[in-house]
Amino acid sequence: MSELLVSQNGRVLTLTLNRPEARNALNNALLDQIALALEAAQQNESTGAVVITGNDRFFAAGADLKEMASLDMPATLNDPRPQLWARIERFNKPLLAAVNGYALGAGCELAMLCDIVMAGDNARFGLPEITLGIMPGAGGTQRLIRSVGKALAYKMVLTGEAITAQQAQQAGLVAEMCPAALTLEYSEKLAARIAQHAPLALQAAKTALRQAHELSLSQGLAHERQLFTLLAATEDRQEGIVAFLEKRPAAFKGR
Amino acid sequence: MTFILSDVQNGVMTLTLNRPERLNSFNDEMHRQLADVLTQVERDDTIRCLLITGAGRAFCAGQDLNDRNVDPSGAAPDLGASVENFYNPLIKRLAALPKPVIAAVNGVAAGAGATLALGCDMVIAARSANFIMSFSKLGLVPDCGGTWYLPRLAGRARAMGLALLGDKLSAEQAHQWGMIWQVVDDEALNDTARQLAVHFASQPTFGLGLVKKALNASEINTLEEQLDLERDYQRMAGRSEDYREGVSAFLAKRTPVFKGK
Numbered sequence: 001m002s003e004l005l006v007s008q009n010g011r012v013l014t015l016t017l018n019r020p021e022a023r024n025a026l027n028n029a030l031l032d033q034i035a036l037a038l039e040a041a042q043q044n045e046s047t048g049a050v051v052i053t054g055n056d057r058f059f060a061a062g063a064d065l066k067e068m069a070s071l072d073m074p075a076t077l078n079d080p081r082p083q084l085w086a087r088i089e090r091f092n093k094p095l096l097a098a099v100n101g102y103a104l105g106a107g108c109e110l111a112m113l114c115d116i117v118m119a120g121d122n123a124r125f126g127l128p129e130i131t132l133g134i135m136p137g138a139g140g141t142q143r144l145i146r147s148v149g150k151a152l153a154y155k156m157v158l159t160g161e162a163i164t165a166q167q168a169q170q171a172g173l174v175a176e177m178c179p180a181a182l183t184l185e186y187s188e189k190l191a192a193r194i195a196q197h198a199p200l201a202l203q204a205a206k207t208a209l210r211q212a213h214e215l216s217l218s219q220g221l222a223h224e225r226q227l228f229t230l231l232a233a234t235e236d237r238q239e240g241i242v243a244f245l246e247k248r249p250a251a252f253k254g255r
Numbered sequence: 256m257t258f259i260l261s262d263v264q265n266g267v268m269t270l271t272l273n274r275p276e277r278l279n280s281f282n283d284e285m286h287r288q289l290a291d292v293l294t295q296v297e298r299d300d301t302i303r304c305l306l307i308t309g310a311g312r313a314f315c316a317g318q319d320l321n322d323r324n325v326d327p328s329g330a331a332p333d334l335g336a337s338v339e340n341f342y343n344p345l346i347k348r349l350a351a352l353p354k355p356v357i358a359a360v361n362g363v364a365a366g367a368g369a370t371l372a373l374g375c376d377m378v379i380a381a382r383s384a385n386f387i388m389s390f391s392k393l394g395l396v397p398d399c400g401g402t403w404y405l406p407r408l409a410g411r412a413r414a415m416g417l418a419l420l421g422d423k424l425s426a427e428q429a430h431q432w433g434m435i436w437q438v439v440d441d442e443a444l445n446d447t448a449r450q451l452a453v454h455f456a457s458q459p460t461f462g463l464g465l466v467k468k469a470l471n472a473s474e475i476n477t478l479e480e481q482l483d484l485e486r487d488y489q490r491m492a493g494r495s496e497d498y499r500e501g502v503s504a505f506l507a508k509r510t511p512v513f514k515g516k
Contacts, residue, residue, distance in 0.1 A: 178487060
């Protein structure tokens, strides 16, 4: 059985983390498979959006500690892991996380890397690295504070304690909370709704949203306008507006 | 000592608070035993209803004050610790249990004993039983969910009166105020409660669990949120085996056999 299950349904690709015996711990091999699947999805015109999920009890409960323990300082310096994360981050289509159960450590970092997090009411988000004498190493300190703010981010990182789905939603980490039995279904529905929009518009919008944390407001506005202008040259923009005026569904071609 | 008796029959676990000489008041050991039994109820799918009652003449007199001997010259006790470690988890677990919880209040329910009963899903009381929010008479605050359940059950005015005065409330009065489900003659309590429990144990437990969750959620949700929740739970309930069984039994004009799934 593969450790990453891949299934395509319509324009939505679903990646299911499947290492139940290791609580879906994200070792390098699994991160590599995720990166490969996303790189393939990026090339595939029939994929409009991707959902990453785990199982009922674990989204992913962290990194693989055995793998990490074997690395000393020089080995950590040359760890391929940051490159694996960077490949996942480069994915330019909408990426959703459907989280049930524990999203801890690297699991929480993976969820935060996604564009939209949907959470089951049993979900827990936390960065317990500090309790192991280490710290988050894949965006945990950076993405968390940008989404939930200073107070909660410091508390979570310094205590290592997890928060509930409800707290995570209130804090802005989670877009929507639903009964755990429906998380994946609702995430795939949302992904399908997103995936019917014009691919280039989605790509441009995602790029603009990402820049929000990289640029100043005026630079961000300038960049946003550039992307907006770019879309004016697409056939899909024409189709989208005409279809709206003619009160019919748009048929986008990704051009 | 066995402070908690438990007995499973016909899908019902009967849980008896069992320190009759101390009016079934709680001490730490009793809390630990209760927690163990609750774990069993949570894990065992064949248990489809929980019935809680008291041994002897009382239901439960709340916290055993003998365990709370306060040394006037010593440091102040930390009552928050026992609330945090015992009472709060207890109430949360009962509320989260996806099956009906019945309290058969056989006698006095005082302090946390009263608030514990009010935290159960269905309360049936013996006519001679009474409820006493005794906390305020000791300078304390109703715990075990008391300040949350009371205003929701009795309304603000009555909740304030009950909690501030700490007076005895008869089972009849509690029933008239809508705080409990039913009052029955003392000798009928056991049978009535058992009958209800056995009934629940034959019903679509998965659906009942969702009903309970939805009603609990309504206490904090807006109408809009609650409507979404109803949609979600109906979707889940519609996929249950029991729903299929219920519909096919209805169409075939026979009695449904629910499995609780």
